[in-house]
Amino acid sequence: MDNPPTTPNRRRFLATALRAAGALGLGGLTAGLAAKRGRTGEYVWQLDPQKCIACGNCATYCVLDESAVKCVHSFAMCGYCDLCTGYFPPEPIEQRTGAENQLCPTGAIQRAFIEDPYFEYRILRDRCIGCGKCVKGCSAFGNGSLYLQVQHDRCLNCNECAIAVACPSQAFRRVPADDPYLLKVRGKQA
Amino acid sequence: MKRLRRVPCPRLRGHGKCRKRRSLPTRAWAGHRIGVGILFIVFLCISCRISPAAERFPPPDFTDHQLPATQAPAAPSPVYEYADLAFLIAALGLASYLAVRRRSRRGLFVLGIVSLAWLGFWREGCICPIGAIQNVTLAAFNSTYVLPLTVAAFLALPLIVTLFFGRTFCAAVCPLGAVQELVALKPLRVPPWLDQALGLLAYVYLGLAVLFSATGTAFLICRYDPFVGFFRRSMGADMLVFSLSFLVLGIFIGRPYCRYLCPLGVLLGWFSRISQWHVKIPPDRCIQCRLCEEACPYGAIRTPTTVQPPADHRRGRRRLALLIVLLPILIVLGFGLGWMLRQPLARLNPTVRLAERFYQEQTGRVQGTTGATDAFRNTGRPADALYAEARSLLGSFGLAGGLFGAYVGLVVGGKLIYLSVRRRRTDYQPDRAACVSCGRCFWYCPAEQALWKNNPAACGLATMPEKT
Ligand code: SF4
Ligand code: SF4
Ligand code: SF4
Ligand code: SF4
Numbered sequence: 001m002d003n004p005p006t007t008p009n010r011r012r013f014l015a016t017a018l019r020a021a022g023a024l025g026l027g028g029l030t031a032g033l034a035a036k037r038g039r040t041g042e043y044v045w046q047l048d049p050q051k052c053i054a055c056g057n058c059a060t061y062c063v064l065d066e067s068a069v070k071c072v073h074s075f076a077m078c079g080y081c082d083l084c085t086g087y088f089p090p091e092p093i094e095q096r097t098g099a100e101n102q103l104c105p106t107g108a109i110q111r112a113f114i115e116d117p118y119f120e121y122r123i124l125r126d127r128c129i130g131c132g133k134c135v136k137g138c139s140a141f142g143n144g145s146l147y148l149q150v151q152h153d154r155c156l157n158c159n160e161c162a163i164a165v166a167c168p169s170q171a172f173r174r175v176p177a178d179d180p181y182l183l184k185v186r187g188k189q190a
Numbered sequence: 191m192k193r194l195r196r197v198p199c200p201r202l203r204g205h206g207k208c209r210k211r212r213s214l215p216t217r218a219w220a221g222h223r224i225g226v227g228i229l230f231i232v233f234l235c236i237s238c239r240i241s242p243a244a245e246r247f248p249p250p251d252f253t254d255h256q257l258p259a260t261q262a263p264a265a266p267s268p269v270y271e272y273a274d275l276a277f278l279i280a281a282l283g284l285a286s287y288l289a290v291r292r293r294s295r296r297g298l299f300v301l302g303i304v305s306l307a308w309l310g311f312w313r314e315g316c317i318c319p320i321g322a323i324q325n326v327t328l329a330a331f332n333s334t335y336v337l338p339l340t341v342a343a344f345l346a347l348p349l350i351v352t353l354f355f356g357r358t359f360c361a362a363v364c365p366l367g368a369v370q371e372l373v374a375l376k377p378l379r380v381p382p383w384l385d386q387a388l389g390l391l392a393y394v395y396l397g398l399a400v401l402f403s404a405t406g407t408a409f410l411i412c413r414y415d416p417f418v419g420f421f422r423r424s425m426g427a428d429m430l431v432f433s434l435s436f437l438v439l440g441i442f443i444g445r446p447y448c449r450y451l452c453p454l455g456v457l458l459g460w461f462s463r464i465s466q467w468h469v470k471i472p473p474d475r476c477i478q479c480r481l482c483e484e485a486c487p488y489g490a491i492r493t494p495t496t497v498q499p500p501a502d503h504r505r506g507r508r509r510l511a512l513l514i515v516l517l518p519i520l521i522v523l524g525f526g527l528g529w530m531l532r533q534p535l536a537r538l539n540p541t542v543r544l545a546e547r548f549y550q551e552q553t554g555r556v557q558g559t560t561g562a563t564d565a566f567r568n569t570g571r572p573a574d575a576l577y578a579e580a581r582s583l584l585g586s587f588g589l590a591g592g593l594f595g596a597y598v599g600l601v602v603g604g605k606l607i608y609l610s611v612r613r614r615r616t617d618y619q620p621d622r623a624a625c626v627s628c629g630r631c632f633w634y635c636p637a638e639q640a641l642w643k644n645n646p647a648a649c650g651l652a653t654m655p656e657k658t
Binding site for chain 2: 043
């Protein structure tokens with residue numbers, strides 16, 4: 001290099017100073033941001049069932065082929081109705097449990113007689129695709145005990161949830177990973 | 191109707207048969223029931239608007255039936271995140287050792303594949319340091335978002351390592367880099383002017399990513415990640431086309447994403463400029479064979495400069511002075527342009543979009559409703575609150591857009607100045623910002639190979655004279 005002999009030294013010193021400042025600044029900035037609220041836990045996505053309008057996007061927009069969102073049932077809220085509007089379409093061909101009479105496109109709801117006149121509706125997780133048809137039926141005409149939730153054994157916890165982007169009701173938000181569900185509880189209505 | 195009427199109604203338990211069906215009438219409509227039924231539906235619809243999930247049918251009190259629990263499988267334990275972090279630290283250390291000290295291209299290649307397998311295919315591309323830029327930005331601007339420590343570390347560690355060893359993260363840790371490294375089979379030379387011009391795209395992309403995450407609008411980097419779909423082995427048709435074209439492009443243009451889009455690459459490039467131990471081609475023994483220049487698929491080798499005639503030198507100085515005067519003008523111009531762009535920029539924000547659509551619907555400018563406006567009406571929130579929120583967002587987009595424009599002006603002006611400053615080089619050197627430390631240049635260098643043959647143990651950092 002044909003610079004004056006002092007320059008490389010000065011440059012090297014400057015570079016070292018910059019490096020030290022950069023490393024310290026970065027470390028400080030990230031640690032500061034992470035510690036800002038005195039909580040450093042992980043966060044995961046969840047949808048707020050009180051906002052959800054069961055539009056059907058949950059089934060199709062998840063990055064997984066089989067959506068991470070599935071229907072769940074708060075049994076304590078359920079009326080155990082015989083004519084469940086989450087199970088039967090508004091005009092059932094007949095009140096039998098054949099697939100053609102069910103609202104669920106995959107037959108994921110299991111109807112079981114409990115005692116006269118009550119029936120229990122359980123979601124078969126492996127079949128549910130999270131389309132929200134039953135949710136719509138249940139919240140429009142029933143107790144709203146069927147609703148959608150991100151299932152955390154399936155969710156990849158994408159940095160930007162693809163469903164959150166597509167959700168018309170902005171129902172998705174980040175929740176602490178140690179309390180990752182927004183479950184509906186009886187008597188607690190929005 | 192007859193068949194249905196036999197069904198006891200849960201609402202009237204203890205009162206015998208149900209007198210009035212709660213369900214919608216079936217096919218057997220009976221004259222006046224149509225009206226009643228419709229009224230009933232309307233009533234239900236209205237009532238469910240006010241309270242989305244009223245207890246219309248009191249849940250029964252079973253004596254001997256145990257209610258099942260709501261299914262809520264736990265989130266995977268944070269152990270995975272800490273394992274990722276441990277892997278990142280180990281891989282960064284190993285990559286730096288392999289690139290700078292051990293000088294092993296083969297080692298870097300293998301490590302790249304391991305990283306691709308771990309961070310890419312096993313952990314399915316999330317969490318990644320490129321995307322972490324957005325989390326950090328969001329945490330800086332949004333007080334309700336808490337930045338997970340692992341995410342913060344995922345951004346900070348590669349940057350700090352780059353400060354000392356150059357872009358060894360890009361060489362063998364980044365899964366996106368590894369994919370492109372694997373497909374770079376027939377890299378063509380991109381003309382330097384085009385290379386520099388396209389390089390500006392990455393700056394713009396970084397600016398946009400920061401803008402949209404600061405306003406809490408979107409995580410662009412994640413949305414348009416070209417390879418994450420492969421990692422998850424699922425993607426939409428449009429993303430598939432996008433990803434495949436990047437893959438095919440990557441055969442002919444080395445690392446197109448890294449060089450022309452990656453926002454982290456911009457930051458890493460700047461950190462790498464002042465790195466302490468950056469990979470070096472053995473420069474003291476350079477025989478000007480130009481093999482390194484040929485070997486680098488990313489156009490990162492800078493060639494020795496020739497002596498400039500004095501007339502050119504004077505002209506160059508004048509141009510530089512002009513560009514320095516131009517810089518503030520570009521910045522101000524950029525600010526104005528960015529501010530003018532606030533509306534189209536803000537339209538990416540779901541709240542702004544909703545407010546706009548809702549306003550149009552209310553004033554009869556458009557017919558029909560959308561899912562979003564329906565959902566908004568359902569909440570019963572006053573429209574004014576929505577408009578106020580959208581207006582304040584638009585205000586922040588004005589400022590953010592202006593700053594973004596000014597930043598783009600600065601980048602363009604800075605690039606022009608950078609290009610017109612002449613640096614003297616006597617041998618072939620990797621450009622510290624552009625070099626991803628892949629190791630091909632010294633791997634192919636005859637001087638290095640001779641060194642390996644004569645004294646393998648001596649090869650490495652210790653024998654390389656410190657060059658600044
Ligand atoms: S996208 Fe939103 S509104 Fe639609 S079903 Fe999912 S949570 Fe509900
Ligand atoms: S209707 Fe859709 S959401 Fe409900 S159980 Fe079936 S698949 Fe799941
Ligand atoms: S975070 Fe990803 S995997 Fe989880 S629900 Fe959203 S899109 Fe699906
Ligand atoms: S430039 Fe970006 S995408 Fe490429 S290797 Fe580096 S961090 Fe990864």
